[in-house]
Amino acid sequence: MTEAWHPVAASSDLPLRHTFHGQLLGRELAIWRADGGFVNVWENRCLHRGVRLSIGLNDGRELQCQYHGWRYASRTAGCTYIPAHPADAPARTICNRSFLAFERYGLVWTGESPAGELPTVEVLEAADPFGLRNLPVNASAELVIEMLHGHGFQPNAKLDNFGAEIAVQSYGEHCRVLSAMAGGSTTTVVFFVQPVDASRSVIRPVMVGVPEPLVQTDVLRHHNAKLTELRDRIESEAARLPALQPLSAAIEQVPIHLSEVPIGAIGRRKAPLRVQVARKWQTATDIVAIEFESIDGQLPTFQPGAHIDVHLPNGLVRQYSLTNGPGELTHYRVGVKLEAESRGGSASLHETVREGDVVAISEPRNNFPLRRDSLRTVLIAGGIGVTPLLAMAQALHHNDLRYELHYFARADDHVAFRTILDELGDSTQAHLGLSPGGTAAELERILDQPGHAEHVYVCGPGPMLEATRRIAADRGWPDEAVHFEYFQNATEIDDTTSFEINLARSALTLRVGSGETILEVLHQHGVSLGSSCEQGACGTCSVAVLDGEPLHQDVYLSEAERELGDQMMVCVSRTNGKSLTLDI
Amino acid sequence: MITLYNWDLSVNCYKQRLLLSILDVEYESIPVDFYPGWEHKSAEFKRINPLGHIPVIVDDGYKLRDAHAILTYLASKYDPSGRWYPASDPHLLGETAQWMLFAEGTTNTASAARLHVNLGYEFDIEVLREGAHELFRALDEHLWFREREGLDWVTSSPHPTIADLAIFPDVMLSEEGGISRLDYPAIRRWTDRVRRIEGFVVMPGMFEAAKGAPK
CATH class of the missing domain: 3.40.30.10 (Glutaredoxin)
Known part of the structure; x- marks a missing residue:
């Protein structure tokens, strides 16, 4: 039975922002419709502490557990936010169990491990389905099916009479088609029976053809009354039979590492996803927008602030931030600015890559996580740096959190993604054509009053980032309230030093010579470590430092983090000392 | 005061x-x-x-x-609007009184079951649970047909009445008494609507509902 498709809800049971409580073969389900219409069928337990997700909050894009507030994205059931770790990005692998779901004949269908296509019922293919009231029954599906053979009702045209002739057809194990005939008229109803548990079922009847509007209520009441009579008979019969043991559905074990946050990536520059360029369009002067769609299956969960590595046809790997709003998982959308001094990355995406092309990308990685416990969030974007902030703004907007998005651009025609900005409305403000001095003055105004539990996120060109960080510090914003993401590291990297690295976990001591990076030496010796930009901007190759004094050359760590000296970006940072002990 | x-x-x-x-x-x-x-x-x-x-x-x-x-x-x-207790409309007043009596039933079954489980009251718990399920079945059917008429509340008023508030907590805390609402989807949707009434507050054992979709 676990290989069969079963109905588990009526489509009308799933109004927007509701979470339906269902059960199939002993397994409880949380079923909810996202605002876009997508129906999610999930195991009814939050993988964090096992609380029922059916009492969770459906916000239209994500489902939030009531217990510790973990949020899960529509479609993937992947975790997007953990309130107890507001500054961290949840590991991509934290994901609730979800089941395939389809809507057909006004019902939601799923299965534990359904084999083959969702079956069709011919009579329902020929005419429009009309959903009757579904009835739960305290009896096994087998008994319900058996007793449906004695069920009777009147054709729609003869509701007030009685004694219609009934013809029954079997349609597989859990479906019976009954036709009532009287005085030359016939009405056919398909009865699907959902096995809820060993001794509980739901009868889900669907009429073939929609009755005239004037008689619909009478038809619905007639069938509800007849089915209630049938239910009484079935339940009396069930009470005579020996009681059945409830089914127990096996709950998949969650690997222990999933309860730890965050998890370092392993392996380097992997591009496990193949996606197709579904749409590419000019969104502003020198900026193209590109939407990638999955070729095979669901795209993985992303969080606001996340980026993907795009492996280009010319062999280059570039990082682009996702601009998607929460729960938008039918595609990934990025914005690419044509750089005047392009080393081939942006030029390739602008000129070579076309709609329909297949490219390899990494799973989304989030080194710029967004807190959702901030009382006010100030988003500051410079030019193409708007992309991760657009994802953040949409998440904040959708969660009704207070925020403002300041978008600094050269001129009106350099403002990208206007459709998204229009949806965000009044919380966004464009600052156009300002000189460096004018920008600084505007930043001073924006950052004038730091408040308790308020946070600033800034992304843009290096000089603007530095100005923002400096002004924020001057105005009294604490270091940990100012979050930033550089596109690139403009620092002149000194790679002349040579030193030893002790790998505490791998029990290896290696030598890093001048002209080599720690990351390169690690890879040469088969030590697996994730990396992405390889210029000290993205934060992916962060490693914990156990001993020794790092010489930081990245732009990822804040001043306070640098001073702590307990982590470093091994793609660019080194030491002036003799050795470093790293937690690898 | x-x-x-x-x-x-x-x-x-x-x-x-x-x-x-x-x-x-x-x-x-x-x-x-x-x-x-x-x-x-x-x-x-x-x-x-x-x-x-x-x-x-x-x-x-x-x-x-x-x-x-x-x-x-x-x-x-x-309530100067007269909507919570619709005394000036004989039909609505009759329905309100009818569902207030229904609430006596849910209090004496579902909420009594909760007293048995939480505070050790000596009741025949199986009788209480069966009684609650019988009432919940009737309420679910009633609310399902109300939804078909485009109505949200237990009476035929377009506005909630004190009858909704009288039934609501007995239903919302039924699981504390071991009475599942899994079989009552129309009741579960109605509890969302009650929890979205402006000025709604929770009591221990309940959560607020998700905000409704923007109209």
């Missing part, structure tokens, strides 16, 4: 707190140590209510007991 003799974990006291919050009426709460202090059975409290139960209100010297009677009084006095 209204004084409410109150216990936080009592559904019947919560019904008053809920209506007062929705109507935005200030009141003073006097805690009665219902459990484990058994204060409502004390000689002192019996001077306030000889029947020895809560809630009781005193409004400017006017004293009233019994949850559903108090709801009727508060709505009549403090």
Whole structure:
């Protein structure tokens, strides 16, 4: 039975922002419709502490557990936010169990491990389905099916009479088609029976053809009354039979590492996803927008602030931030600015890559996580740096959190993604054509009053980032309230030093010579470590430092983090000392 | 000023707190140590209510007991719109009274089951659970057909009444008494709607509902 498709809800049971409580073969389900219409069928337990997700909050894009507030994205059931770790990005692998779901004949269908296509019922293919009231029954599906053979009702045209002739057809194990005939008229109803548990079922009847509007209520009441009579008979019969043991559905074990946050990536520059360029369009002067769609299956969960590595046809790997709003998982959308001094990355995406092309990308990685416990969030974007902030703004907007998005651009025609900005409305403000001095003055105004539990996120060109960080510090914003993401590291990297690295976990001591990076030496010796930009901007190759004094050359760590000296970006940072002990 | 003799974990006291919050009426709460202090059975409290139960209100010297009677009084006095207790419409008034009586049933079954499980009251728990399921089946059917008519509440009014508030907590906390609502999807949707009423407050054991979709 676990290989069969079963109905588990009526489509009308799933109004927007509701979470339906269902059960199939002993397994409880949380079923909810996202605002876009997508129906999610999930195991009814939050993988964090096992609380029922059916009492969770459906916000239209994500489902939030009531217990510790973990949020899960529509479609993937992947975790997007953990309130107890507001500054961290949840590991991509934290994901609730979800089941395939389809809507057909006004019902939601799923299965534990359904084999083959969702079956069709011919009579329902020929005419429009009309959903009757579904009835739960305290009896096994087998008994319900058996007793449906004695069920009777009147054709729609003869509701007030009685004694219609009934013809029954079997349609597989859990479906019976009954036709009532009287005085030359016939009405056919398909009865699907959902096995809820060993001794509980739901009868889900669907009429073939929609009755005239004037008689619909009478038809619905007639069938509800007849089915209630049938239910009484079935339940009396069930009470005579020996009681059945409830089914127990096996709950998949969650690997222990999933309860730890965050998890370092392993392996380097992997591009496990193949996606197709579904749409590419000019969104502003020198900026193209590109939407990638999955070729095979669901795209993985992303969080606001996340980026993907795009492996280009010319062999280059570039990082682009996702601009998607929460729960938008039918595609990934990025914005690419044509750089005047392009080393081939942006030029390739602008000129070579076309709609329909297949490219390899990494799973989304989030080194710029967004807190959702901030009382006010100030988003500051410079030019193409708007992309991760657009994802953040949409998440904040959708969660009704207070925020403002300041978008600094050269001129009106350099403002990208206007459709998204229009949806965000009044919380966004464009600052156009300002000189460096004018920008600084505007930043001073924006950052004038730091408040308790308020946070600033800034992304843009290096000089603007530095100005923002400096002004924020001057105005009294604490270091940990100012979050930033550089596109690139403009620092002149000194790679002349040579030193030893002790790998505490791998029990290896290696030598890093001048002209080599720690990351390169690690890879040469088969030590697996994730990396992405390889210029000290993205934060992916962060490693914990156990001993020794790092010489930081990245732009990822804040001043306070640098001073702590307990982590470093091994793609660019080194030491002036003799050795470093790293937690690898 | 209204004084409410109150216990936080009592559904019947919560019904008053809920209506007062929705109507935005200030009141003073006097805690009665219902459990484990058994204060409502004390000689002192019996001077306030000889029947020895809560809630009781005193409004400017006017004293009233019994949850559903108090709801009727508060709505009549403090809701100038007349929608929460629709006294001027005979049909709606009749339906409101009918569903208030239904609420006596849910209180005596679903909420009684909760007293048995949480506080050890000696009731025949199976009888209470069966009784609650019978009422829930009727309520689910009723609300399903209401939805088909485009109506959201237990009466045919387009606005909720005190009957919705009288039934709601018995239903919303039924799982504490071992009564699952899995078989009652129309009831579950109605509890979302009640929890979205402006001024809604929770009591221990319940959560707020997700905000409704923008219209």
